[in-house]
Amino acid sequence: MDWKYLPIFPQSASNFSPHVDALYAYLVTVSAFFSILVAVLIVVFAVKYRRKSESEVPVPLNEHGIGNMMLEITWSVIPLLLSLVMFGWGALIFFDESKPPADAMDVWVVGKQWMWKVQHLEGVREINELHVPVNRNIRLTLTSEDVIHDFYVPAFRTKTDVVPGRYTTEWFRPTKVGAYHLFCAEYCGTKHSGMIGTVYVMNPNDYDAWLSNGGTEASMTDEGEALFQQLGCVNCHGPQNNGRAPSLVGLYNSRVELKGGGTAYADTSYIRESIVHPLAQIVNGYEPIMPTFQGLVTEEQIQQLVEYIKSIGPKSPAATGHAPAIENGLAQNPAMSGVAGEPAPGAPKSAAPKAPQKAQQ
Amino acid sequence: MASHATALRHHFENPDQQQEASSLGMWVFLLTEIMFFGGMFMAYLAYRQAYPESFAAGSAKLNVTLGMANTLVLIGSSLTMALAVRSAAAGKSNKVIVVFLILTLFLGSVFLGIKAKEYHDKWIHHEVPGANFHPDEWPKGVDMSHASLYFGLYFGMTGLHATHMVVGVGLLLFLIIKAGRGAYSPAWHTPVEMVGLYWHFVDIVWIFLFPLLYLIDPNFGRQ
Amino acid sequence: MSTHQVESTPQVHTKHAVHIVPVPVYLGVFFALVIGTIATWQIALIDLGRWNAVVALTIAVTKATLVVLFFMHVKYSPKLTKLVVVAGIFWLLILLSITECDLLTRTWMGVPGR
């Protein structure tokens, strides 16, 4: 028999796959044990204790004895313990899946009916394809132009809903070179099942070669800077603080004091929100005068703007989250604290995402 | 008049059982009503905490005087409703019941009238969410699309409440007609009691809606 | 055979002694409600920061309790009715509080969408 046609396990190609598969094995074992136990008991009882005569009345079980109470407690507590193991184990993996490492390489994704649009930092864009180098942590920041989609790569054992109006995050470290299915897993209309693609995991050299063949597009940061000029953002948010609006240098990954007392954490979500709904959170000391750019810029352009604003932050473009050690380390790295959109000195297309890794080493 | 054809239905053992069943049924129904409004309250809570500023600005657009008046009118109608139920239980003549019911009906209608006036004002001032949403004299620097959520919930919640009021007014008309024919007695006035419970429930919903919708920050933008 | 004695007399029917609440009680509740309404309004005009909402809701809950206990007779009603009221509040709180579990913790991870 050729098992190619009756596979039991999907391809396994990310750092999560072995963990999820081990958890799956545990779950299957527990389930199989109890299913078979119940099935065998029922069949045995049905045969062994079948009614032999019409007038037969079985002896009642003594239900009020200590023994039966113990029985009830036993078969409540053992499943509870087994399932709490499931909870703990699953929660650990989930926590891991939710928190991208600080050195992750960024890729931006927009879902729309019915295609996936991918932007690499270097400016290369793809549709329904995603090329990534093997053994590198990849962080996707995703959003949708219309309805909810879901970015699902079975071989990586991970998925995330792609929700309009906000950013969601998904990360993984591909561990095996190859081509893998990309599915939209949240029903999104007519061509839902056509919203599929391929994730290519490549050797670093192949990946670099692929990147450099990607055409002559400017990097996302450059595109973002151009937009920043073109849309007039620079008039108020320029590096020189003119009192009308806060300068955005050093904004990313900092805490912003808001009018009315609170603070906000300036991550990618915050920056996106500030472009689309600028009046929702006003920075302390400034007038609420910024117009909304909703409808004037596409989600992809917003991503470029965000990437530009990230790049003028003093902190690593890769370090979101609250990983203090990494943050501090990178803040001292002069290459990373370049001002006003200047790409890191001498950086070719693929240098920016790689730098953090070096910094860590 | 003792035409108690309505009295004991065949499947009940005795009038007490029947009365208790009706009362429990009504309360269970009110339970579903709590959850029904609960969904709207959840949405309100979520957005108010996300967009406090826009909600305060939207709220300041409401007419607090009319809201106050309506609250008092509704509390008054609850009092007259309670007195109607009391009269029925205490064995007052059906005429007394009718008087209290008519008072309740009157106050309920006043509430709906004021509500209609408020809706009309909102319409005139372009404060109805949708394509035509651009409130006049909108305070500078407050996000209008978030305010649209506020007005959406304002119309959703008060609309749902007003719908309940309309149903209540219909029920009152029914009671007035029946009581006018002398249908109720201390032994059997279950419908009056049940409509009373319903009416008070609708009042309670308004008791929460009033501060939540009208009084977030009446001074907003007026300092 | 069953160990229970046959109860030949069905349930006792003495419960229908309806409690007639004196009119002054109703009037008292009414005035309390009016005062509560005016208080809500006046306090809303003072800026107490986030305490405004707390005070407004406390007054509203008090008013609602008065209506439930007196106008709706729950004070004089059987335990089952009280249980139904409590269940309603309990389930409403489930809906509100567990949803809040999500809404209030969305930024804790510091990872967008997590």
Add this chain to the structure above:
Amino acid sequence: MLTATQAPAKKESYLTDGYGLKSWLLTSDHKRIAILYLISITFFFFIGGLFAAMIRLELATPAGDLLESDTYNKMFTMHGVVMIFFFLIPSIPATLGNFLIPPMIGAKDLAFPKINLLSWYIYVVGGIFTLYVMVTGGLDTGWTFYTPFSTTYSNTKVMAAAVGIFIAGFSSILTGLNFIVTIHRMRAPGLSWFRLPLFVWANYATAMIQILGTPVVAVTIVLVAMERGLHIGIFDPALGGDPVLFQHLFWFYSHPAVYIMILPSMGVISEIISTFTRRRPFGYTFIAFSSVAIAVFGFLVWGHHLFVSSQSVYAGMVFSVLSYIVAIPSAIKVFNWTSTMYKGSVVLSTPMLYAIGFIGLFTIGGLTGLFLACLGMDVHLTDTYFVVAHFHYVMVGGAIMGYLSGLHFWWPKMTGRMYPALWSKVAAVIVFLGFNLTFFPQFILGFLGMPRRYHVYPPEFQVYNVLSSAGASILGLGYLIPFVYLMWSLKYGKPAGPNPWGATGLEWQIPSPPPTENFEVTPVVTGEAYEYHAQEVVEVG
């Protein structure tokens, strides 16, 4: 358990008490209303089944060669809407529950007979809206109505469908309300809570969910309708609205709704296992309380549908651990049913075959639920065929097996006729085998990564899909056979007598079919419903 003197006088049965359409359509007899419901839900069951057949036929090949994408999307949407709102939710409560709760508690009728009839009419009106949707172009949002797809992007009859479901919701609420009041207020003298049959307990727990959960989905539908019809955006992301809030409100009802479907089945199984082992259900109190526990805890776990939908990680953890806690009462039930058979007097009658099938399939359905409650596992499995398989194991392997089990158990009581034993056993086995062949491969498909609601799929998934489609044809046949012989039995079945199974519940002490008022004299109850050891098994009446 019953000492009332049941006069054997020839009282008219509820079936012969008045003829003609009017006597049925204006009836307030809970038994006739149950039959009205039975007919209507059977109608919707076969409509929903037709959609399922189209789906499985299409999925036999990887390409979309039978249906257009839009048509396929409408098929699975209508399948879900019809099966959930118009078959599963009313299935056991509105038919078996309606018929049996009054006789089980020694009452003449439900507390509010007219409201009972009203609830059927409301159901029919909701059903008409849904049929209207079907014939005028269908609905393609999925039964979950996720925003903003349903509010802004779908071009199908969302409004009409929303109205239909909103209306049908009230039918469910009224049924639940009626049951709660009836069980509280209409019990015969001496029938204390812990003498109640477990079927009554299960329906009580179900009614709790119906009255507490349904209003929330109703108001959610109102909000969706406001957004779609009046462009008042409540969940619209462009206005800063939160689509995930919709999911919270939707699943607040729709997760407990799963328990609306399964709890009554659990009640049925408790009755049947007891009857066909001649045993008081082992751990009666535990089974009774576990029903209520499921109803209460069932309201705390809805967020496990939102693990990947950008819900907070911390909320995900809370929902995950709570989901495991709600699994325990179900485990308790399964173990208690199994223990009831130990040293019992087991008869493998048709209802018992279905009941045993139920236990096995529900066990698998429940255990695979543990996979989905497990955060790290769910990220991979959610929105795949694993989920589809899981909930079909619970809803078809559980709820429908329980429904068929109960229907076969009480059919003699409802109609006064027996159905052919051999045919019914053959059908039970066919249903069991067909079901497993249909849905077991879907677990593997899901783990392999095939997303649900896919019209075309990569060819490597085909083998399992073909197995599944083959199973579906067997399953379909398995459902047609009972329909045929049950119809046949109405005319040709041999008379059943009041108590063909030798059961002890109150409902078996009255004639089959029962007279209009069930009991001539209100019975006085002196013991619980399962006193096999305390009495000779004799046929009463």
